[in-house]
Amino acid sequence: MSPTATSAYTRQEMMAIATGREIHDGELAIFGVGLSMLAGFFAQANHAPNLRAMTEGGVYGSTPVGGLPWGIECNRISTNATSFTSGLDALGCLVGSGRCDVGIIGAAQVDKYGNVNTTGIWDGDIGDAYRAPKTRLTGAGGANDIACGAKRFLIMVAHERKRFVEKVTYISSPGYLEGGNARARYGFAGGGPSAIVTTLGVLRPAPETNEFQLDAWFAFSSIEEILANTGWPLKVSAHAHVVPEPTAAELAHLRKVDETGALRRQ
Amino acid sequence: MPPPKLLSLAEAVRRYSWDGMQYASGAALPIGSDAVVFGRELLRQKRKNLHAIFHCNSQQLNLLAGAGAATRAECGFTGLEVFGFANGLRRAVESGELVLEDYSNLAMPLRLLGGALNWPFVPATVNIGSDLQDRSAFAPAEFPARSKIATVTDPFTGRQIGAFRPLKPDLAAIHVTLADPLGNSIMLGTEWSRFELSRAAKRVVIVADAIVDQACIRQFPNLVRIPEIVVEAVVYWPFAAWPQSSPGMYDVDEEHMRTMNGALATSEGTREYVRTFVESYRDVDSYLDMIGGERLALLGKTRTAFLLDPYRKWLLPAAEVARRQQDAETR
Numbered sequence: 001m002s003p004t005a006t007s008a009y010t011r012q013e014m015m016a017i018a019t020g021r022e023i024h025d026g027e028l029a030i031f032g033v034g035l036s037m038l039a040g041f042f043a044q045a046n047h048a049p050n051l052r053a054m055t056e057g058g059v060y061g062s063t064p065v066g067g068l069p070w071g072i073e074c075n076r077i078s079t080n081a082t083s084f085t086s087g088l089d090a091l092g093c094l095v096g097s098g099r100c101d102v103g104i105i106g107a108a109q110v111d112k113y114g115n116v117n118t119t120g121i122w123d124g125d126i127g128d129a130y131r132a133p134k135t136r137l138t139g140a141g142g143a144n145d146i147a148c149g150a151k152r153f154l155i156m157v158a159h160e161r162k163r164f165v166e167k168v169t170y171i172s173s174p175g176y177l178e179g180g181n182a183r184a185r186y187g188f189a190g191g192g193p194s195a196i197v198t199t200l201g202v203l204r205p206a207p208e209t210n211e212f213q214l215d216a217w218f219a220f221s222s223i224e225e226i227l228a229n230t231g232w233p234l235k236v237s238a239h240a241h242v243v244p245e246p247t248a249a250e251l252a253h254l255r256k257v258d259e260t261g262a263l264r265r266q
Numbered sequence: 267m268p269p270p271k272l273l274s275l276a277e278a279v280r281r282y283s284w285d286g287m288q289y290a291s292g293a294a295l296p297i298g299s300d301a302v303v304f305g306r307e308l309l310r311q312k313r314k315n316l317h318a319i320f321h322c323n324s325q326q327l328n329l330l331a332g333a334g335a336a337t338r339a340e341c342g343f344t345g346l347e348v349f350g351f352a353n354g355l356r357r358a359v360e361s362g363e364l365v366l367e368d369y370s371n372l373a374m375p376l377r378l379l380g381g382a383l384n385w386p387f388v389p390a391t392v393n394i395g396s397d398l399q400d401r402s403a404f405a406p407a408e409f410p411a412r413s414k415i416a417t418v419t420d421p422f423t424g425r426q427i428g429a430f431r432p433l434k435p436d437l438a439a440i441h442v443t444l445a446d447p448l449g450n451s452i453m454l455g456t457e458w459s460r461f462e463l464s465r466a467a468k469r470v471v472i473v474a475d476a477i478v479d480q481a482c483i484r485q486f487p488n489l490v491r492i493p494e495i496v497v498e499a500v501v502y503w504p505f506a507a508w509p510q511s512s513p514g515m516y517d518v519d520e521e522h523m524r525t526m527n528g529a530l531a532t533s534e535g536t537r538e539y540v541r542t543f544v545e546s547y548r549d550v551d552s553y554l555d556m557i558g559g560e561r562l563a564l565l566g567k568t569r570t571a572f573l574l575d576p577y578r579k580w581l582l583p584a585a586e587v588a589r590r591q592q593d594a595e596t597r
Contacts, residue, residue, distance in 0.1 A: 033347045056371055057295055057456035065569070070511075070518050071347030073298025073455050078513040079569045084456045087321065088379065091372035096392050119368060119397070130406040136359040136366075138345030138352075140398055141322075144370035148392040171396040172368075186395040187425050 009246055011199040012263040014218050016042055017246045017254055019104060019156050019197040027101035028052045028094065030146055033071055036104035036156050037064065038258050046253040054094065056142035058085030067260030091142050096149040098189030103146035103153040108137050109168045110157055112211050112232045113182075114175025114193035117168040118143060126169060133170075140172040147173035148186075152194040159198035159229050166232040176210035200226045202243060203234075211235065216243045270447035272591035273499040278471050279307045282437050282498060285314050289336075290435035292320030292327055293378075293463040294507070296347050297518050299455060300324040301473040303506045303553070304439035306544045309333055319435045321374040321459045323352045325510055325526055331358040332530035333540055338404070339364060340433075342371035349523050354530030365403045367414070369393060373430055375459035380432030382465030390415055390428030399428060438467030441507050442492065443514055444577055445474035447590050449497030450483040450490050454573045455513030457491055464492045473501045475515050477587045482580030502587045503550060505565075508557060514573035516565040519557075550584075 009017075016035060020043035023029055029051055031040035037055070041063055044051040054060050057072035061082030069076040078084075094100055109117040118140060120133025146153050155175075157163055175193045177183060183192055192210070196203040201217040213235040214226055219242060227234055246254070254263070273281075283289065289308070294300040305326035308316070318339040320327045323346070330336040332354020339355075344366065346352050358364035369377070373393050380388035393399055393415055402411030416429040440460050442451040449472050453460060464470050472492065477500070483490055506512075509519035509526060526543070529535035547553040554562060582590075 057458055059456050068348060070349065070520070070523075071297035072295045073511050073513055073518075075511065075513065075517050075569045078455050078573075084454075086375070086457045086461060087371055087459050088375040088462060091370075092376065096372050115396075126401070128407075128409055130401045130403055130409070130411070132359055132362055132366075132403070134360065136344070136351070136356045139323075139341060139343050139368050140370045140393075140396075141343035141345075142371040144396060144398060145372040145392045147396075148394075170401065172398065174396045177395060183395070185426075187391070187427070188395070189391065 009251055010264055011220065013251070013254060014246065015156060015197055015199050016263055017250050018202055018243055019154055020046060022154050022195055022197070023048055023051065023102055026050045028099060030054050030056060030090065030095055030100050030103045030150065032056070032105050032141070032143060033069065034106060035263065036106055038068060038254070038263060039156060040104055041257045042254045045257055046250055054090055056087060056090050058087060058090040060085070064257065068258060068262040091145045096145050096189065098149055098151070100150045101152070103150035105143040105146055105153060105155055105173060107155050107157040107163065109163050109165055110155055110196060111165050111168045113177060113179045114155060114196060114205065114212055115168050115171045115177065116143065116147065116155060116173040116175060117170050119170045119172045122169050143173040147175070148188045148190055150190045152191050155193055155196045157196065157198055159200040159226065161229050161231050164230040164232065176205065179210050180208065200229060204237070206235070213237050214240055216241050218243050219245045268448055268494065269597055270590055270594040271449050271497060271500045272447050272587065272594045273501060274591070275303065275307050275501045275503055278499050278501050279304065279311050282469055282471055283308060283313055286317070287436040288317045288319060290319035290438040290463055290467055291440070292322055292324040293438070293440060293460040294324065294458050295456070296322045296324050296343065296345065297349065297510050297523070299441045299443070299453065299507050299512050300326050300510055301439040301441040301506060302326045302508065302510060303503050304471070304473055305330050309335055309540060309544050319433055322371065323355055325523070328352040328354040328527065328530055331355040331364050332536045334358070334363060337364055340367045340369060342369050342374045346523070346527060349527060353527050354536060357531065367403045368398055370398060375462045377430050377433040378459055378462035378466040380430060381434040382462055385432055387416070387418070387429035388432060390430045394428040433466055435467045437469045437471065438463045439471050439473055440464055440492065441473045443474070443512060444476050444478045444482070445472050445500050446478055446480045446483045447500060447594065448480070448494035449500045450480070450494045451492040452486065452489050452577070453491060461491050464496050469498045470496055471499045471501060472497050473503055473506045475504055475506055475512050477502050477582045478577060478580040479582060482577055502591065505554065505557060505562065513570045515568070517568045519561065519565055
């Protein structure tokens with residue numbers, strides 16, 4: 001991917017900005033390590049100055065300096081904190097409890113009900129007996145806890161056909177499970193995924209079924225491109241529209257957070 | 267006053283570890299405060315068949331798994347954050363040499379808390395409804411795997427919830443920034459799950475980047491989240507988390523994180539890594555020489571160094587630590 005002819009920003013930057021626009025001022029928010037952290041802290045820098053942002057390590061009140069942190073204990077995020085607590089506190093007391101308004105997680109695979117796989121890639125179905133994956137990924141981490149507990153969560157993922165599947169092989173973090181109100185069986189504190197923001201556009205759950213459908217495309221993409229890169233017959237919302245391009249201010253705020261250019265590298 | 271518990275790393279591993287044990291560490295995040303050097307010593311002493319309890323994978327588990335010393339593991343997160351997949355662990359899981367049981371990053375501290383409190387189980391409102399509950403690598407034939415996360419009824423509401431199995435590891439090697447010679451410990455940065463682990467484990471060995479006089483501990487008792495009463499031994503080892511970071515002390519060594527993870531991707535690379543970076547040093551000084559003075563100085567110039575300022579006047583010089591360790595060992 002490279003900046004398109006009509007724009008001076010990358011697809012990853014558009015994805016981060018579109019994700020950040022989903023975050024509102026004053027909310028209690030949790031961001032995973034990596035691109036979701038850039039999207040979240042972009043929102044804080046751009047339009048949500050009173051965002052109460054945290055990482056799952058219980059690092060509170062800090063904003064990254066010097067670019068994308070390598071991890072939660074990186075000096076880039078530990079250098080200006082106002083409180084250090086623990087995983088039990090951040091993921092338990094503030095997220096699992098249902099207090100957190102919004103979380104951002106990533107995905108290796110996502111399906112039409114917003115279920116996320118970050119555990120592994122198998123050749124075909126796992127089958128009745130569990131077996132090790134052909135390719136082992138990073139596991140659930142805190143994403144499962146965010147998916148169960150946060151009032152809503154956003155999924156950020158590169159829009160590639162192999163990642164957008166009818167049904168994920170392994171549910172690491174629950175979306176709407178089999179759709180409809182299946183989540184109600186488990187009484188989760190959280191409400192489920194409110195959007196899948198990709199490198200091509202934005203998908204949102206349809207009312208009742210909770211099946212994700214195409215809500216918006218980016219200026220450099222199209223409905224056709226999105227359909228071609230989705231592994232299930234993606235429905236298109238009657239209100240599908242183009243997402244406004246990043247403003248100069250948005251790009252400036254994002255690039256200040258993304259000082260090392262993680263979103264500009266291809 | 268109880269006797270000082272300073273002990274050499276080699277002796278701590280000899281005394282408190284054995285083949286097939288449930289070994290916990292990594293109660294830090296993947297690039298942070300983990301007792302990585304304790305894992306190196308486990309390899310030097312040829313420990314094997316370890317059942318690793320790591321809240322998150324770290325370079326320690328990556329190394330133990332890649333070198334074949336750990337054959338079972340229970341984890342929340344199994345990558346290396348922005349450094350990507352953990353190649354040693356990944357290779358061991360894909361080849362079947364290590365059986366990995368997956369949980370989430372909240373499940374692990376809850377299970378440790380359950381062990382610490384001696385609860386029969388811990389109510390689970392996360393991990394349920396996903397394959398973390400339905401699939402078990404330890405009981406592969408079971409589907410849904412209810413011996414892993416059972417389903418129980420909330421006695422107050424009648425609602426179906428999950429039940430986590432508590433953890434009580436045989437040994438926890440816990441990295442801290444500062445400890446006094448008895449083991450009273452201060453952690454700078456997030457404690458992640460080191461508090462819960464220190465109470466859940468049957469034995470705790472503290473691995474400290476620096477040793478402080480007890481006057482420091484008495485100045486900041488609120489910050490001493492691991493008191494000596496739960497500690498068996500204290501190992502003094504500067505840069506114990508290298509190549510990971512220790513907030514206030516040193517930054518993550520980006521180059522070695524990549525070198526190490528690259529080497530662990532193959533068994534030949536792992537053998538070479540073990541020769542060069544595990545078996546090559548004799549003591550703390552030669553360990554520091556191996557990393558290199560220039561690099562140590564660079565890593566030590568961390569943006570978070572100011573976090574250490576309130577404690578600096580109590581840091582004991584290496585020679586004084588050695589003297590007190592000798593006293594402790596000859597008692």
